[in-house]
Amino acid sequence: MTLEWKKVSKRFGDKQAVDELSLEVPEGELLVLIGPSGCGKTTSLKMINRLVDPQTGSVLVGGRDVSHVPAVELRRHIGYVIQHVGLFPHMRVSENVGAVPKLLGWSKEKIEQRVHELLELVGLPPQDYAQSWPAHLSGGEAQRVGVARALAADPPVLLMDEPFGAVDPLTREILQREFLRIQSTLGKTVVFVTHDLDEAIRLGDRIAVMNEGRLVAAAPPAELLLNADPFIRDFTGEDRALRRLARLSVGQALGDATPMKSASRRDASVGAIRTDATLKEALSQMLEAGETSLEAFSPAGRSMGTLTLEDLLERAAGEVAS
Ligand SMILES: Nc1ncnc2c1ncn2[C@@H]1O[C@H](COP(=O)(O)OP(=O)(O)OP(=O)(O)O)[C@@H](O)[C@H]1O
Ligand SMILES: [Mg+2]
Structure with a gap:
């Protein structure tokens, strides 16, 4: 209605x-x-x-x-x-x-x-x-x-x-x-x-x-x-760029349509991230591991490409249409 x-x-x-x-x-x-x-x-x-x-x-x-x-x-x-x-x-x-x-x-x-x-x-x-x-x-x-x-x-x-x-x-x-x-x-x-x-x-x-x-x-x-x-x-x-990352998924940044599962719990493993994770989670994982890229996997475990810190920064600044 x-x-x-x-x-x-x-x-x-x-x-x-x-x-x-x-x-x-x-x-x-x-x-x-x-x-x-x-x-x-x-x-x-x-x-x-x-x-x-x-x-x-x-x-x-x-x-x-x-x-x-x-x-x-x-x-x-x-x-x-x-x-x-x-x-x-x-x-x-x-x-x-x-x-x-x-x-x-x-x-x-x-x-x-x-x-x-x-x-x-x-x-x-x-x-x-x-x-x-x-x-x-x-x-x-x-x-x-x-x-x-x-x-x-x-x-x-x-x-x-x-x-x-x-x-x-x-x-x-x-x-x-x-x-x-x-x-x-x-x-x-x-x-x-x-x-x-x-x-x-x-x-x-x-x-x-x-x-x-x-x-x-x-x-x-x-x-x-x-x-x-x-x-x-x-x-x-001031942290609006970070907040923006919290509403975009890894999949979206990689041009994949996997919907984001906001606020759900996911298992993390070193160097890898799921496409339904948020970009904020990806950034946090990169910072914690000291990595500038992560391998992305679909929830079913299929390899979906590499997410780089650069991709993240572009998204945070809103340079890529979402
Ligand atoms: N019944 C009323 N009589 C007089 N003034 C009112 C009445 N209801 C609301 N107001 C006034 O109208 C304005 C808007 O009130 P409203 O309750 O819609 O605000 P709000 O955005 O929900 O605020 P809050 O976040 O504090 O709940 C306020 O200044 C309030 O004091
Ligand atoms: Mg109110």
Whole structure:
């Protein structure tokens, strides 16, 4: 299901929270919204499920202007993970996850089965977690329950507002990896809000950068990191070349189409690298081994040529079209 903001503006008192935002999200895309605190990310997100109504402009979901769709009906098609998790504290994990299906009038058996399936999907064994209370969960477990709850009625659209914000970096990386795995099978249209540029680069098909209510740029990660706009340069930081390498695969640098397996674990062996590794990993391996080239192998073990330090430097500088 597609999404679109069309010249959307929202003001709270004197504060222009969102200023003429125009942006389309194609079906199945994972769009990351990023920008400084207060730049209008949450407000933009909430206009999709009508928790906030714009003063001017319109928001389209699946081509329909949301102002003409009753909010309750609209929200049936939109899963929402709110900032700071927001589990219902007086409900057990199973009741939290089953809340929307229950509202939709599903049978008890069907809800139970769905809850079971979703807890498995987010890596929380139902026999251990279904009966737990939210207050007894760790931060990472609570965020998994939040994702399971948003997926419960299998909505085509997911809105996620800093869903992994409240956990340590290691747990966050695990949650990101698992979310990518889930998304690769479900293919939802996702708008994902974050403060964390590395998270945006890892997850986004496209990254939209906002500042003071306005859209500054929207582009795939590797492209965004080449953007010369002063705000974007500043925002993406001094190590943007390294970050760029984190979104390009060895295979891509060698002109091969093997997709990158972002954030997955691979076995490394001296002098060799897999084509689905990132160029950042390749660089790290070269630095560690003191080598200026690595033999590249496909995941199936086929020899795919030699990756040189020079190839890497060209890619980091963006001299080769990706
Ligand atoms: N209900 C409201 N009433 C008044 N002002 C609001 C309201 N909601 C948002 N704002 C203001 O609008 C601006 C944008 O807020 P928003 O929550 O969209 O920012 P954000 O980008 O999500 O920030 P953060 O990264 O801190 O979550 C902020 O200045 C905020 O104070
Ligand atoms: Mg916010």
